Amino acid sequence: MMKTIKAAHVERKSWKQELFKFLRQFRATPHTSTGYPPFQLLxxxxxxxxLPQVHKPNITNKQMDENARQNDESEKCKMKKQFDERNHAKPSNIEIGNYVLRKTDRKENKLTPAYEPNPYNVMNKKGSMITATNGEKVVTRNSSKFKKVNRPPIHNDDEIEEQFENIIPSNIQDQPPSSGTEQQSTIPQQSERPVRQKHVPKYLEDYLTGKMKQMSGKPGEAIIEAAIEENADMIVVGTRGLGKVKRTFLGSVSDYCVHHSPVPVLVCKRDHHKHDKHHKHHKNDEHTDDEQPDDNIGDIQ
Structure with missing residues (x-):
């Protein structure tokens, strides 16, 4: 209609006459949803x-009304299907009696939660429209405005005590409390969410994984003790690059592990090229010994 009024203003014609002409043509044109002109249905x-017309076979007013309603319903179903496919709509799993959280209509600031903390109970469901109440007010919104929850949260001490009594079996409540340290809690714990199983990532399948353990005392004795506690299959130790003299005064952890370990011990030598390049300012006589260098850290396999 606004295009018609603008065109009449540009052509300097009476916009009222042009608007009446447009409406007369619109009301005489069959509608795409009903298949009949609005004038004929009214x-x-x-x-x-x-305009010249082709005379159609005469039908009763009741039959024309039924045909228009069927055509309108069919066109609406097509439009709904196209809209759902374009927006990736999914059916709602909310049923009557479920507890839901209502999406906040207006956020006051950035700290306002997306959903109201107080749960609602679903009273009625009609298509995609859901009617729910929280005891104080009743709201009717689209299903996209609600989020299903397993059970309502507990807000006061009375509800906590009542739920705790429901969890404790009756035979445990009747038994008198036992004295001493032998009394143990046999109350089953219920989890709101399923327990997630932990698996080792696939990219670590080709590597050896382990855990860190801190112990006090002498290094050799601590490594042997940890290997016994962890039921290890092998001990892997490294080297520090100590010479014969230092090794005599300071002792060798690798020698201790080799002679006292109940499991096989693997001693890894240090790369001498990298060691000499890193310590090129040291004296050469510190690296001329034929003895194997000492170790620093032990890994338990």
Whole structure:
């Protein structure tokens, strides 16, 4: 209609006459959803226009009304299907009696939660419209405005005590409390969410994984003690690069592990090229010994 009024203003014609002409043509044109002109559905007769027409077989007003309703319903179903496919709509799993959280209509600031903390109980469901109440007010919104929860949260001490009594079996409540340290809690713990199983990532399948353990005392004795506690299959130790003299005064952890370990011990030598390049400012006589260098850290396999 606004295009018609603008065109009449540009052509300097009466916008009222042009608007009446546009409405007369619109009301005499069959609608895409019903298949009949609005004038014919309103006055139960075909409109008289200046355009040539092909006379259709006469049908009763009741049959025309039924055909228009069926055509309108069919077109609406097509439009709904296209809209759902375009927006990836999914059916709602909310049923009557479920507890839901209502999405906040208006956020006051950035700290306002997306959903109201107080749960609602679903009273009625009609298509995608859901009616729910929280005891104080009743709201009707689209299913996209609600989020299903397993059970309502507990807000006061009375509800906590009542739920705790429901969890404790009756035979445990009747038994008198036992004295001493032998009394143990046999109350089953219920989890709101399923327990997630932990698996080792696939990219670590080709590597050896382990855990860190800190112990006090002499290094060799601590490594042997940890290997016995962890039921290890092998001990892997490294080297520090100590010479014969230092090794005599400071002792060798690798020698201690080799002679006292109940499991095989693997001693890894240090790369001498990298060691000499890193310590090129040291004296050469510290690296001329034929003895194997000492170790620093032990890994338990």
């Amino acid at each position: 006055f139960n007769r075909e409109p008289v226009t200046k």
